[in-house]
Amino acid sequence: MKKSLFLLLGLALTGYAQTPQPLKLWYTKPAEYFEEALVLGNGKQGATVFGGTKTDKIFLNDITLWSGEPMNTRMNPEAYKHLPAVREALKNENYRAADSLVRKIQGKFSESYAPLGTLYLDFDHENARNYYRDLSLDQATAHVSYETQGHQIKREYFVSHPDKVFVIHLTSSAKGTLAFRIRFDSKLKYAIHSSVNHLHANGTAPVRADPNYIRKKDNPIQFRPDQGTRFSTDVLIQSADGSVTRTDSTLSFSGGTEAVVLVSLATSFNGFDKSPSKEGLNDDLIAQKQLEAASQVPLTQLKSRHKADYQKFYQRVSLNLGGPQATDIPTDERLRRYATGAKDPYLETLYFQFGRYLLISSSRTPGVPANLQGLWNPHIQPPWSSNYTMNINAEENYWLAENTNLPEMHQSFLGFLDNLEKTGRVTAQTFYNMPGWVCHHNSDIWAMTNPVGDFGNGEPSWANWPMGAAWASTHLWEHYQFTQDLPFLRTKAYPIMKGAAEFCLAFMVPDAKGRLMTSPSTSPENKFLTSAGYVGQTSYGGTADIAMIRELFLDVLAAEKVLKNDQLFASKIQEALGRLLPYQIGVAGNLQEWYFDWKDEDPKHRHQSHLYGLYPGNHVSVAETPSIAAAARKTLEIKGDETTGWSKGWRINLWARLQDGDHAYKMYRELLKYVEPDGVKVNYQRGGGTYPNLFDAHPPFQIDGNFGGAAAVAEMLVQSTTDQVVLLPALPAAWDSGSVSGLKTRGGYTLSMQWVKGKVVKYTLTRPGGGKPKVRVNGVWK
Structure with missing residues (x-):
């Protein structure tokens, strides 16, 4: 292709892409199950809207409402004394003894993310016709409309970040016919009362909520009157016509044409290390003030503020994957058609942008990142506590933050690491008698870092994994690489990275x-x-450990090279890096997962942690380490493609890094496999997929598959280091022609490009202050 076909760096993007189609999820009936409902959020407050005609059920969440209180970081102060015995057993190859002894190095389970409550809007609408509901990704707004009794009812919903309220706008096409009743319920301890046009609910989360997989004789949910996080919910009906009546626990509206319902949520959470009951915020006052302030703002202004705030993030990236872009097919029907093999680039784009929408909607609270269910959870014992699972899931939530141009959303997780570092230093001392900081399998809003397992009841394969700090800390360097934020690297990132390396x-x-x-x-x-023939869990020299440590050490050295402030420590890291156990290739040509060439108990296991260096790590690549990359590919071939939702999201990224776009695309299609709603029912055999509302089916719902899948789309289109960018490294044949604008690369560049018949025909890479990376375009370095 002639050089004249390329736009040189810095040229304008005039005429790049077709005008993007409006992206929305839409349906022709109300939701019956959680996995069909539409979710809204402002990064702290969340609403799950079912859109019923007789009753509209809306789950409410606040991302800071969890069970428990700040943890006792010294819960097992002499745990470290058992470490020598574990190491001695391993030295003697006594894995059975090691599996038993290591259980003495365990602490408590995490706490659980709690549902705040459910808002009900009761209507008298029978035999609704021409029903429609949607979620506009372009405006972060949901809609419901239908006809009943000769008039049309419309409802609009959004959760405003600027005004900190959930807004419901209701209208009727016939004057004076709008009528509904509002009530509230919660699975938590709560009380409710009303005042003029207002409904007030106050309650408390449990002081203890055991994980849903723990079976104990005593009550797994424990409330105490003087402990736990408080919550407040204030609801207000506003209308220029109609009237509001009330009971102690309900508000009723009648005789109107239009009404606005404002819902304000707040909790007493005041930080991971402060008791929410004794040192908590005044949640009641906060909820009241939020509602009072929003009530003074006209609806049109509430909507415009919300839209402007959301779109400044969402509109940064535009994607067009070519082909038919029909929008006249309901989303659930699209998914069913897609599962039969139908082509649908609109659905593939919708899923990508839905991932970005979810991150904007669930990750804007300092120090409180999106959890396993993001922000939306109706269960008092949610799957896996809806916690922060640090051996993949919490990190996978943020794989799309940088490359899809949402670095502000990454801050919730990066700030959380600052909390973990503080508790993790105590954990390192008491569980290992070592410096630095450590984090294990699970965490929660209280920044829990100890090995879990309920003091000996957890299986070592998950309870005693100590690499959470090593893995999570690499996100700090990633943020710097994409943003080039030097003050962040110096004051925030490097100290935490160093502590994990120590x-x-x-x-x-x-x-x-x-x-x-x-x-x-x-x-x-x-x-x-x-x-x-022994099925073991505890060994030494696991490949995943070494891969994560290698990546962290490389990041620390790269950071020190930028900062030039810690040469002595860098020398220690460099020396250790040279002595690390190398990768080993097994007899089957696979990348060994264990120190010895052992087989897995389950050869198709959903985790592929030993492939970390290929992705999300960066030290294994087809170009630089071809033999290790080939062994990673063999490992994936042995494991096969059928796996759970989050795991499939990970594997798509791995295949993209292997530059096999068609295989990555095959698995992307499988990630979008239609799964019927089934509530909370774990069935690993069925594998992952996508529910009608585009939620990832682990199963049950886990949001990490959504985020991992969205990140993979970007990974297929561009890969980078700080000074090199590869365009279309894993483009599948199905995406023969298309365009994208606004993706980010390492080095701080913003990419826009267009491709035709698999070849880039236009591109720009720009960044504030200029600069020009080395770019691989259509197989040629420029």
């Missing part, structure tokens, strides 16, 4: 050949089969 340095021991490795070591949630 623990890793202390935790590693030499093997018989003097190579540094971890002991004890687990590979998240997987088990090995020794030559003697």
